[in-house]
Amino acid sequence: MSTSRGNTSRKRPQKHQNRTVFKNDLxxxxxxxxxxxxxxxxxxxxxxxxxxxxxxxxxxxxxxxxxxxxxxxxxxxxxxxxxxxxxxxxxxxxxxxxxxxPFHEEVLEELSEDKNLHQKLTGLPERKRRSILRYIEKHQDGSSTTQVNVMAHIEDVLAGMRQLDCVSESDSDSGAT
Structure with a gap:
């Protein structure tokens, strides 16, 4: 039986295959x-x-x-x-x-008129992206200086990541030889 203890894999396909898409107003x-x-x-x-x-x-x-x-x-x-x-x-x-x-994505899109900020954030790891979103929420007051500060903070994070990437690449190169 498929619900018996320890049986985690099925040997047969499902009994009733769907031939048509479900339509709620059919x-x-x-x-x-x-x-x-x-x-x-x-x-x-x-x-x-x-x-x-x-x-x-x-x-x-x-x-x-x-x-x-x-x-x-x-x-x-x-x-x-x-x-x-x-x-x-x-x-x-x-x-x-x-x-x-809270709406994280909507806050992000309202803060940046250009898609540059959004593209930079999508390329970041999840942990860095969330820290930047927290920074945006903390310093959000709607002014253009806030946007400049946020962009500067993102540039600092990206520069730090580039330095870490350079250090890790040089370590891996020296370890391979």
Whole structure:
């Protein structure tokens, strides 16, 4: 049996192969399904948006019948299922309405009009990128001097990484001979 203890690999393919793509409005043409298909998911981070779109696509999304209480303002203003914050509280705090985590990517894109900063950050390791994002959030006040300071900080980090790369390359060259 596939659930028996210690049996971690299957010997056969899955029994029912999907021949066609699932369509949530194939047999159901109700107003609820039409509304869900036309609904635009907004005010949430990318991960939560993907989760909610998946729920809508595979008919797992259960809409609210009545408004829920917002965690932030304690009012019954949450209109969408799976959300913890209302739209006003989420935009005011700058967090995702579903998971309540801050928008790192949006802060980054607002801070840099040019894509140069974004390209530099995508080339960095995760640890360095997160430290720079923390630096951006800490020193964010919307002025152009902040952007210059952030760019200078990134250049310092990149210069330090280049020095480390040069040192490690020279060590590996000397160790090989």
């Amino acid at each position: 047999h159901d043409t109700s107003q609820k399904t039409k509304f869900l298909n036309s609904m635009e998911v907004k005010g949430v981070c990318k991960r939560c948006k993907d989760i909610l779109e998946w729920k809508i696509k595979f008919k797992k999304y259960k809409p609210l019948s009545a408004a829920r209480k917002c965690v932030g303002c304690e009012q019954k203003t949450v209109k969408y299922a799976y959300h913890l914050l209302c739209d006003n509280c989420a935009t005011e705090k700058g967090v995702c309405a579903k998971c309540c985590k």
